[in-house]
Amino acid sequence: MLGPWLGFLTLFLVLLVQCLVFHDGGITALGANSLNMAIVNVLAGYLIYRSLIKKLGAKEPVRAIAAFLGSWIGIFLAGVACGLEIGFSPSFPYGVTITLPVMAMWHLALGVIEGLITASVIAYVARKAPNLVLSEV
Secondary structure: OOHHHHHHHHHHHHHHHHHHOOOOOOHHHHHHHHHHHHHHHHHHHHHHHHHHHHHHOOOHHHHHHHHHHHHHHHHHHHHHHHHHHHHHOOOOOOOHHHHHHHHHHHHHHHHHHHHHHHHHHHHHHHHHOHHHOOOOO
16 A cells, blocks of 8 residues: 555564564564565565556455465565575574475465455455555556
8 A cells, every 4th residue: 555665664664663662573683574574575565466456457356366465475475585594594503494494384374364464454445545555557
């Protein structure tokens, strides 16, 4: 709904609050978390959503499916990026052959939940305030 640029900023601010207020992730992981969740996830999700809307139109079921797929694949790719970063880190005792499959499989499963939530929110907002949802490219 915000587009990629405001999506980057919004997710970075969420990660910053999460880090400073809730002590989740830590300040030393803020850069990696921002790269994975605020850039990889947002950009992948937006590009998938936008390309599906452009190719298939912006009717209600297409919009919800595009939101689901964009969110699902975006979180999966963010998990893959994190698995690669952790696996290639010399500070972590396990290599990429362990971290990548674990992160990929967990985020593939978590992405379904994320996708359902995102598709539900997009469908709801499209009904209540259609001017806030990307409908034409």
